[in-house]
Structures are given as C-alpha cells and as structure tokens.
Amino acid sequence: MLREIRPALVFLIGLVAITGLIYPLAMTGAAQVLFPYQAQGSLIEQDGKVIGSALIGQQFTEARYFHGRPSATTGPDPQDSSKTTAAPYNASNSMGSNLGPTSKVLAERLASGVETLKKENSSAAVPVDLVTTSGSGLDPDISPEAALFQVPRVAKARGLQEARLRSLVDGMVATRSLGFLGEPRVNVLQLNLAMDKMGS
Structure with a gap:
C-alpha cells in the first residue's frame, strides 16, 4: 500500500514546494529587481x-x-x-x-x-x-x-x-x-x- 501512496505524496510535496515556495519567492525576487518602486508599494x-x-x-x-x-x-x-x-x-x-x-x-x-x-x-x-x-x-x-x-x-x-x-x-x-x-x-x-x- 505504501508503494501506491508514495508517488502521490511525493507529487503533493513537490507541487506544494513549487507553487507555495519556489514560485512566490522567484516572483518576489524578480519584482524587487525589475520593478523596485512598484514592489515596495509605490x-x-x-x-x-x-x-x-x-x-x-x-x-x-x-x-x-x-x-x-x-x-x-x-x-x-x-x-x-x-x-x-x-x-x-x-x-x-x-x-x-x-x-x-x-x-x-x-x-x-x-x-x-x-x-x-x-x-x-x-x-x-x-x-x-x-x-x-x-x-x-x-x-x-x-x-x-x-x-x-x-x-x-x-x-x-x-x-x-x-x-x-x-x-x-x-x-x-x-x-x-x-x-x-x-x-x-x-x-x-x-x-x-x-x-x-x-x-x-
């Protein structure tokens, strides 16, 4: 049973890491570099x-x-x-x-x-x-x-x-x-x- 659940858990953890951590940090960093005035609230x-x-x-x-x-x-x-x-x-x-x-x-x-x-x-x-x-x-x-x-x-x-x-x-x-x-x-x-x- 663990063999069947493990791929789903790995996929869930990976998806959470990408969409909940990596992507927001990348977008925040890019905004700070490309548009600092707007990123700080104008x-x-x-x-x-x-x-x-x-x-x-x-x-x-x-x-x-x-x-x-x-x-x-x-x-x-x-x-x-x-x-x-x-x-x-x-x-x-x-x-x-x-x-x-x-x-x-x-x-x-x-x-x-x-x-x-x-x-x-x-x-x-x-x-x-x-x-x-x-x-x-x-x-x-x-x-x-x-x-x-x-x-x-x-x-x-x-x-x-x-x-x-x-x-x-x-x-x-x-x-x-x-x-x-x-x-x-x-x-x-x-x-x-x-x-x-x-x-x-």
Whole structure:
C-alpha cells in the first residue's frame, strides 16, 4: 500500500514546494529587481519620510487642496467595537458602498454631493467621480475634469491664478496605460504635493 501512496505524496510535496515556495519567492525576487518602486508599494516620500502611496487615496478636506473621490471604507467604531464607522481610505477594509442604482440612500447622497459641489463651482457640470465611490473605496486618482472642476476653489484658497493651477493639472495628467488601457487620470496626492512646492 505504501508503494501506491508514495508517488502521490511525493507529487503533493513537490507541487506544494513549487507553487507555495519556489514560485512566490522567484516572483518576489524578480519584482524587487525589475520593478523596485512598484514592489515596495509605490511609496511617495517627502524629506525622507513616507507620506503615502500612489496606489491608495488619502482624505483631503481643506479648501486649499484638491479632493479625491469619496471613500466608502469603514473601520471599527472606537465607542463600540461591535459596530463600524466611516474610515475613508482604510486600506485594511477595501470596499465600495454596495448601494445599487435604485437605492434611496445613494440617490440622496449623490444629490447632496452635487449640491455641495455646485456651491464651489456653479459654472461647470459636476464630474461623476467627485460624488461616487470607486469599487475599492481607495482610488487615488480622479479624472482631469474632476481636478479642473476644483481649480476655482483651490486657486481662491491659495491666492493663486487659476490659469497657473490649470497648467499644473494639465502637466499632472497620466495618459492611458500602453496607449489604450484605462482613462486619463490625475493622482491627487502627487498633484497636491506639486502644488505645495509652488508655494502659497
């Protein structure tokens, strides 16, 4: 009987070693050599200190900064651990709102978001990505239209010329990957850091 079982055990152990140990280590090593920035989490540093990742959004609420997409992620409620509370861009709990197109809560939230944004720029249509969450709730990017929509508010808060900020936004637009994948986008953290370097 051992003769019949031994080939199966040897095959199982070999397969586990290849797929569970050798392959992951080889891929991790190759990634570290070929794509070190991406393999380390696409971390963004300022003055030698990590301040974020190009892959995970951050919450900016001040008028002098560009704001990202809303985030539907949650975290444990500090008052009651059996409940959750809003925790924007919580990478340990990546999720969307799961509210469907017939949801009254979603409709009310969208209407409220549009109304609020119209107060800061009534001359332009509100870009959809400024009022809707992404599937992960962690999206670090917004559309160029969403960034340009915020220019009047940010320019006013910083005392900068709108044309100067529009030029900065245009220079920060990342094009489609490989020329056809995805949509043009602007990384909010990188845009805000570039703006801080401008002064004001």
